[in-house]
Amino acid sequence: WVQHNFIAPTFQHLAAEGHKANAIVFSCVTTLVDGFVEAPLRVYDRDGDLLTPVRDTDALPRLLNNPNDQMSQAELMEYVMLYAAIGGNCYLQKLRSRSGLVGELVPYSDADLTPVKWRGPFVDHYEYRDPKGIKREVPLEDVIHLKWAPDPLRPWTGMSPLVAVAREVDTDSEAARYIYTMLKNDAVPRFVLTRPAGTPPLSDPEFRRFQEMWQQRYGSGKRGMPALLEAGTTIHELSMSLDKLALDALRGIPETRVCAVYRTHPVLIGLNTGLQASTYNNYEEVRLAFTEHTLYPLWRR
Numbered sequence: 001w002v003q004h005n006f007i008a009p010t011f012q013h014l015a016a017e018g019h020k021a022n023a024i025v026f027s028c029v030t031t032l033v034d035g036f037v038e039a040p041l042r043v044y045d046r047d048g049d050l051l052t053p054v055r056d057t058d059a060l061p062r063l064l065n066n067p068n069d070q071m072s073q074a075e076l077m078e079y080v081m082l083y084a085a086i087g088g089n090c091y092l093q094k095l096r097s098r099s100g101l102v103g104e105l106v107p108y109s110d111a112d113l114t115p116v117k118w119r120g121p122f123v124d125h126y127e128y129r130d131p132k133g134i135k136r137e138v139p140l141e142d143v144i145h146l147k148w149a150p151d152p153l154r155p156w157t158g159m160s161p162l163v164a165v166a167r168e169v170d171t172d173s174e175a176a177r178y179i180y181t182m183l184k185n186d187a188v189p190r191f192v193l194t195r196p197a198g199t200p201p202l203s204d205p206e207f208r209r210f211q212e213m214w215q216q217r218y219g220s221g222k223r224g225m226p227a228l229l230e231a232g233t234t235i236h237e238l239s240m241s242l243d244k245l246a247l248d249a250l251r252g253i254p255e256t257r258v259c260a261v262y263r264t265h266p267v268l269i270g271l272n273t274g275l276q277a278s279t280y281n282n283y284e285e286v287r288l289a290f291t292e293h294t295l296y297p298l299w300r301r
Contacts, residue, residue: 009160009162009163009166010110010111011083011086011087011109011110011111012111014086014087014160014162014163015086015087015111017169017173018086018162018166018169019086019162021173022169022172022173022258023176024169024172024254024255024258024259024269025162025169025258027269027270028085028258028259028262028264028269029081029082029085029086029262031264031268031269032081032085032262032264032294032298033078033081033082033085035290035291035294035295036077036078036080036081036295036298036299037074037077037078037081038295039295039299040073040074041064041073041077042061043058043060043061043064059101063102063103063104063105067092067104067105067106068095068104068105068106069104076092076105076107079107080092080107080146081298083107083108083109083110084146084147084148084158085148085160085161085262086109086160086162087109087110087111087158087160088110088147088148088149088151088157088158088159088160088161088163089109089110089115089145089146089147089148089157089158090107090108090109090146091107091108091109091112091113091126091143091144091145091146092105092106092107092108092143092144092146093105093106093108093113093128093138093142093143094141094142094143094144096142105144108128111129112128112129113126113127113128113129113138113143114126114127114129115145115156115157117154117156118156120155121150121155121156122156123140123145123156124140125137125138125139125140126138126139126140126143126145145158146158146301147159147301148160148161149161161261161262162261164261165254165257165258165260165261168254168257168258169254169258171254172254172255172258175254194234195234196234263290263293263294264290264294265286265289265290267282267283267286268286268287268290
């Protein structure tokens with residue numbers, strides 16, 4: 001899902017093959033979303049070092065508390081972190097009244113809005129794609145562009161953490177699929193049926209009959225039944241069984257690397273690599289470190 005277009009993988013592929021298809025990515029993203037919305041936005045007037053709270057009845061606090069007619073502030077911030085953590089960008093479009101005042105904020109992902117380069121790291125304008133694929137220009141001043149982190153090769157846009165860890169995500173997903181396939185076949189890999197040397201070769205009809213018979217009798221839901229073989233036929237195991245695989249390392253390395261790029265400790269999301277060394281005391285320390293080293297920079301941004 002990244003190898004065909006590594007510089008700019010699409011949001012749809014990152015969401016479908018990363019977030020929606022891999023438990024580690026999903027857990028990291030949901031942990032970030034849940035933590036991110038815990039601190040509500042407040043508006044203050046600054047006079048030097050003095051901060052004075054602005055009344056909730058003023059325009060900006062009212063907009064933040066009810067950004068549009070279908071979302072609360074917490075729901076809006078969920079979309080902000082969800083889109084940024086998956087695609088690297090979240091765009092808040094300002095919908096204005098006829099007088100030009102901002103009346104609503106609507107969140108968009110890279111699937112809907114695209115920044116158009118101007119010069120250096122700067123954006124000239126944005127392009128919006130409606131469900132029919134029709135594009136229209138959105139002025140720079142009508143978009144708040146929030147990035148997970150700047151993309152060094154495309155600094156006018158953000159970079160998804162999934163791009164940096166795509167191979168590890170693929171490794172974990174393939175390991176899960178492999179184990180699932182093996183368990184469907186009684187935890188043993190595919191095997192090969194052989195006949196003694198010098199045995200007359202099977203004709204095409206005989207070969208198809210033998211193959212179909214084996215699948216019908218011992219495949220799918222009938223696996224595990226005792227096999228009755230024709231004379232001279234032998235079963236040979238073709239590959240390794242589950243007990244020969246280093247599953248702890250195979251699953252553990254992607255877990256720690258995916259957590260590293262999302263700056264979420266494995267203890268927080270209940271991964272095996274974290275639970276092995278988890279205690280109540282270090283869980284509290286992990287939560288504090290997550291707040292200070294992950295959430296604080298994201299809130300500041």
